[in-house]
Amino acid sequence: MRSTRRRTRLFAILAVLALTATACGNGDTNEPDDATDADAATEETEATDADDTEATDDETADASDVTIGLALSTLQNPFFVTLRDGAQAAADEAGATLSVSDAQDDAQQQADDIQDFITQAVDVILINPVDSAAIVPSIEAANEAGIPVFTVDRGADGGEVVTHIASDNVLGGRLAAEYLFEQVGGEGTVAQLEGVPGASATNDRGQGFQEALDGATGIELASSQTANFNREEGYNVAQNLFQATSDLAGIFAQNDEMALGAVEAAEEAGLTDLVIVGFDATDDALAAIADGRMAGTVAQQPALMGELGVDLAVDFLVEGQELTPIVPVEVAVVTTANVDDFLPES
Amino acid sequence: MAEPEDRTPGAEPDGRFDRARLKEQLAGAGPLVGLALLVVVLSILSPAFLSVNNVVNIFQQISVLAILALGATAVIITGGIDLSVGSVLALAGISTAWLANEAGLPFALAVVLGLLVGGTAGLVNGILITKGKLPPFIATLAMLSMARGLTLVISDGRPISGFPDGFRLLVNFRLFGIVPLSVLLVLALFVAGSAYLRLRPSGRALYAIGGSHEVARLSGLRVEREKIKTYTAAGFLAGAGGLLLAARLNSAQPNAGQGIELDVIAAVVIGGASLAGGAGTVAGTLTGALIIGVLRNGLNLLDVSSFWQQVVIGAVIAAAVMADTLRRRADD
Numbered sequence: 001m002r003s004t005r006r007r008t009r010l011f012a013i014l015a016v017l018a019l020t021a022t023a024c025g026n027g028d029t030n031e032p033d034d035a036t037d038a039d040a041a042t043e044e045t046e047a048t049d050a051d052d053t054e055a056t057d058d059e060t061a062d063a064s065d066v067t068i069g070l071a072l073s074t075l076q077n078p079f080f081v082t083l084r085d086g087a088q089a090a091a092d093e094a095g096a097t098l099s100v101s102d103a104q105d106d107a108q109q110q111a112d113d114i115q116d117f118i119t120q121a122v123d124v125i126l127i128n129p130v131d132s133a134a135i136v137p138s139i140e141a142a143n144e145a146g147i148p149v150f151t152v153d154r155g156a157d158g159g160e161v162v163t164h165i166a167s168d169n170v171l172g173g174r175l176a177a178e179y180l181f182e183q184v185g186g187e188g189t190v191a192q193l194e195g196v197p198g199a200s201a202t203n204d205r206g207q208g209f210q211e212a213l214d215g216a217t218g219i220e221l222a223s224s225q226t227a228n229f230n231r232e233e234g235y236n237v238a239q240n241l242f243q244a245t246s247d248l249a250g251i252f253a254q255n256d257e258m259a260l261g262a263v264e265a266a267e268e269a270g271l272t273d274l275v276i277v278g279f280d281a282t283d284d285a286l287a288a289i290a291d292g293r294m295a296g297t298v299a300q301q302p303a304l305m306g307e308l309g310v311d312l313a314v315d316f317l318v319e320g321q322e323l324t325p326i327v328p329v330e331v332a333v334v335t336t337a338n339v340d341d342f343l344p345e346s
Numbered sequence: 347m348a349e350p351e352d353r354t355p356g357a358e359p360d361g362r363f364d365r366a367r368l369k370e371q372l373a374g375a376g377p378l379v380g381l382a383l384l385v386v387v388l389s390i391l392s393p394a395f396l397s398v399n400n401v402v403n404i405f406q407q408i409s410v411l412a413i414l415a416l417g418a419t420a421v422i423i424t425g426g427i428d429l430s431v432g433s434v435l436a437l438a439g440i441s442t443a444w445l446a447n448e449a450g451l452p453f454a455l456a457v458v459l460g461l462l463v464g465g466t467a468g469l470v471n472g473i474l475i476t477k478g479k480l481p482p483f484i485a486t487l488a489m490l491s492m493a494r495g496l497t498l499v500i501s502d503g504r505p506i507s508g509f510p511d512g513f514r515l516l517v518n519f520r521l522f523g524i525v526p527l528s529v530l531l532v533l534a535l536f537v538a539g540s541a542y543l544r545l546r547p548s549g550r551a552l553y554a555i556g557g558s559h560e561v562a563r564l565s566g567l568r569v570e571r572e573k574i575k576t577y578t579a580a581g582f583l584a585g586a587g588g589l590l591l592a593a594r595l596n597s598a599q600p601n602a603g604q605g606i607e608l609d610v611i612a613a614v615v616i617g618g619a620s621l622a623g624g625a626g627t628v629a630g631t632l633t634g635a636l637i638i639g640v641l642r643n644g645l646n647l648l649d650v651s652s653f654w655q656q657v658v659i660g661a662v663i664a665a666a667v668m669a670d671t672l673r674r675r676a677d678d
Contacts, residue, residue, distance in 0.1 A: 197652045226652030231505075231595050232602065236407045240646035243394045243403065257599075264595055268518070284507055284597070 063314050064095040069117035069125040070309070071110055073154070075102040079302045080128065083152070086306030087126070094314050107134035114138040118145045124313045128152045135159075148316065152309050153302075161325075162316060165309050168328030169201055172298040173208020173254070175333050176277045178216075180250045183275040183295050187218025188249030191241045193234055193258040194226040202226075205254040205279060222248060227258045234261025242269050250275035256285035256297055263294050281334050281342055289339045296335045299342055305329045377617050377633040380666050384637060388644035395647055398524065405529045406517075408639035410435070410594075412532050412632060413587040414606065415613040416539050417468075417580030419631045422614050423543070424576055425556040425623025426482035430471060430489035431584040431610055432603030437493040438464040438585035443506035443598035453510050461585045467493055468581015472574030490607070497600050507597035516593040528590055535583070540628040548572060556623030613638055616666045637666060 070087055072080050084100055091098035099122065103110035107130045117125050118141060125142055129135035132155055139159025142149050151164045180190060192209055195202035206224075213221055222245040227233035234253060238261060241248060251274065253259035259278030266274045278285050281299035288294040308329055315321040334342050389396040414431045421428045442460030445451045451459070467489060474485035511518075519527045542549040554562040555569050563569045592598040611621075617634030619626025641662055645655045 194652055197656070223646075223649040225646050225649065226655070230601070230604075231597065231599055232410075232591060235595060236642070237646055239403050239407065240400075240643050243397065243400045244392070244647040244649070260597070261595060284505055287507075 063318055066094075066096040066124070066314055066317055067120075067122045068096055068098050068310060068313055069114075069120070069122040070098060070100045070306075071113050071117065071125060071127045072100060072102055073110065073128050073130040074105040076104065079300075083128070083302040083306040086303030087310045088306075089303075090307040090310035094310065096310065096314055098310065103130050105130055107131045110135065111138050114142060118142055118147060121145075122147065123317055124148050124150065126150045126152055126309045126313060127156070129154050129156055132157045148313075150309060150313055152305060163312065163323040163325055163327050165305060165312065165327045165329060167300040167305070167331055169204030169331075170208040170211070171328060172279060172331040173205035173210075173252075174212045175208070175331065176205075176279060176296070176298050177209040177212030177252055179296050179333050179335065180252050180275060180277045181212065181216050181219050183277075184219075184249040186216075189220045189222045189245055189247050190250040190252065191222050191245065191248055192224040193237060193251060193253040193262060194224060195229045195254040195258075197226055197228075199229075201229075202254060209252055209254075227253070227261065229255045229257055231257040231261040234258030235265045236261075238262035238265040239269070242266075242271065248274065250277070250295075253278045256280045256282045259294060259297070260284055260288060263288060267293070283344060286334065286339055286343050289334060289336055290343060292336060296333055299332045299334050301330060301332055376669065377630055377637065377666060380616075380669065381633050381637050381640065384640050384644070384662075388640065388647070392644065392647040395644060400643065400647075402524060402526065402529070404636070404639045404643050405532075406526055406594075407643065408635045409528050409532045410587045410591050410603075411606065411609055411613060411638065412635040413535060413583050413590065414603075414610045415617075415631045415635050416535055416628060417583035418610045418614050419539070419617070419619060419626050419628055420543065420552055420576045421482070421580050422611075422619045422621060423552045423556045423623060423626045424573055425559070426475065426573070426577070427611070427621070428468075428471065428486045428577065428580050429483065429607045430467065430486040430493055431580065431587075432606040433490045433493035433497065434464050434467040434581055434584040435588035435591065435603035435606070436497045436598075436600060437467060437500075437588070439588035439592040439598040439602055440497045440501045440506060440600060442589060443509070443592060444500050447506050447508065453513060457513070457589060460589055461582060464585020464588065465578050465582040468578040468584070469574065471581065472577035475577065476570040476573050494604075501598070501600040503600055505597045505599045509593065509596055513593055514596060516590065528594070531590075535586075536628055536632055543628060548575070552576060553624055556625070558624075609638060612663050616663060634666075637662070 068087075068091060070084065072084060075081055075084065087100075088098055099117070099120070101110075101113035101116070103113055110127075110130045111134070114125060114127065115138070125147055127135060127139070127149060129151065135156050136158040139149050139156055139161065143160045148162050149159065151161050153166055155161075155164045155166070184190065192206070194206060213219060223241055225237050225241065227237040234257060237258075238251065241251070242265070248271075251259070251262050253262055253276065256278035259276050262276050266272075266276065275295045277295050278297040281297045285294060285297045289296060308327065312321075312323060312327060316323060385396075394400055414435065418428055418431065438460045441463045442456045445459055446453045446456035471482075471486050471489050474480045474488070475482050478485065480488075515527060516531070517526055517528050521527070521530060543552065544550070551562065551567045551572050554565070554567060555572060559569055588598075588602065591602055613634035614626060614631050615621060615634070616637055617626065617630030617632070619630065638659075641659055642655075645658060650658065
């Protein structure tokens with residue numbers, strides 16, 4: 001009897017743990033900066049694209065005195081390795097010193113890393129938080145020590161942050177839409193598959209799509225429906241869209257999962273000419289583009305993100321440049337023509 | 347499904363049973379009226395709705411939900427609940443894909459093993475509930491977490507894609523060029539499930555167990571054994587759903603079926619089953635799944651905003667179950 005009761009209690013604890021785990025798991029789907037988006041985009045060039053950093057070429061003597069601390073969430077993920085490489089290249093070019101820490105996705109470790117940076121009295125700290133909430137005390141400690149803080153990719157819930165540098169989902173939505181419109185020949189009926197209603201990635205990518213749509217003349221939007229960033233729902237909703245609109249020329253899906261679902265549905269329905277553009281540049285999507293089954297997707301550019309972080313930090317310190325609270329990082333459209341540059345090396 | 351030795355004396359129909367059966371048959375009609383109403387309204391609003399193609403699409407779109415709901419009907423009739431079906435679906439799909447594509451097993455063998463994985467998860471649920479004395483809600487909640495976790499471990503969080511054409515025939519082959527094999531499979535499973543629950547003594551025993559465990563036990567039914575069988579069957583069916591989904595997408599997804607348990611429970615309850623146990627029919631569940639599928643499809647065709655879709659779906663679920671409950675109370 002006693003042991004039964006104890007067992008029940010143990011399982012009650014397990015159940016609570018399970019609930020917590022589920023809750024966390026669900027949260028991930030909504031996050032635009034989620035690491036799963038990341039492993040594909042390893043474009044390392046494009047320095048010229050960074051319009052926001054006009055003053056980067058000033059080889060001021062002061063830049064060589066600058067020490068930058070870069071606190072990364074993890075170097076297990078290729079996305080952040082590429083980000084670090086971009087930051088290192090920018091620091092080398094500016095003559096600044098870059099010190100990198102890897103928290104291995106452990107918020108406690110990251111707090112220690114930042115404490116070390118403060119002890120070393122670095123001039124500026126770029127933080128890619130493991131956890132947006134847990135990082136706040138560390139940022140406040142840096143604020144107290146008078147060290148300016150920038151956040152990269154993932155934002156912080158509090159503390160004083162000079163600016164947040166992250167991929168531009170609005171731009172991505174617009175570029176994807178413009179590419180889609182161009183691929184369907186500038187005129188025709190298109191549809192959009194939306195992400196989880198209310199998620200920031202859904203709103204931003206949808207806003208970009210709408211901007212492009214407003215600027216296009218021959219394009220008509222037949223339908224815009226959610227498929228919750230999910231491949232199966234993408235398949236079902238695409239199938240329904242085909243029924244509702246017989247002359248559909250193209251689909252913009254706000255992530256690659258939904259786009260790949262639409263690809264399967266289109267192939268099953270024999271719609272070989274349908275142009276489908278996704279977002280995120282996942283491995284599956286890149287493979288589908290290379291096979292010619294999907295028209296394109298949008299890739300984040302982690303190298304550019306790292307480079308921009310360092311350049312802005314130097315400008316801020318040396319020239320006292322004013323920065324907006326959020327600095328968007330350019331994203332790149334992946335097409336059948338350039339997909340080879342994005343495919344993971346195997 | 348059941349072996350002859352499962353014939354248990356206590357499940358022979360008596361007067362009380364006949365009355366319960368009659369009520370169940372009546373309960374099957376309520377949701378059907380709702381479905382018919384929905385179909386009429388949507389056909390008027392959207393010209394594309396009532397085409398052959400679209401009707402086939404709807405059946406195809408609910409096939410995974412329906413297979414899961416079939417197992418859940420039996421579970422709910424016994425007075426239990428199975429929250430783990432979505433995770434077990436993903437685990438079975440990923441297991442098969444991994445065994446075939448990464449471990450290099452013959453695909454047919456991988457499919458069988460995937461189904462076994464689903465059945466095993468169900469078996470564990472059943473044992474936790476009967477021998478471990480856990481409430482079904484807790485046992486299957488724990489399985490929900492464990493199966494999803496294992497899925498992520500096996501897949502490393504990534505989809506596993508690309509299956510042989512033979513497997514994809516499940517969705518690509520169409521009888522008379524119209525009805526997909528997957529839909530036929532679902533219909534066959536429903537006919538078998540319905541026959542089992544109505545005709546087999548061990549199937550009818552589930553109603554007695556759901557009505558009252560104690561009475562069922564005292565009248566000689568092997569309650570624990572029937573329950574374990576029920577959860578195992580639900581696990582198998584979840585596995586089958588996972589394989590069907592993988593065939594459809596040509597990809598096994600680690601996050602497949604997340605949250606589908608709520609749709610499953612909704613389908614069963616809309617279909618006239620009682621969460622208190624003892625009532626429910628397979629035909630009602632199919633109707634319930636169709637109501638959900640028709641609604642989603644119709645709202646897509648009408649291009650209703652995704653925000654409003656959630657409101658409408660919630661309202662229809664509430665209305666369907668409420669109408670059913672009120673009608674039943676009037677019957678009594």
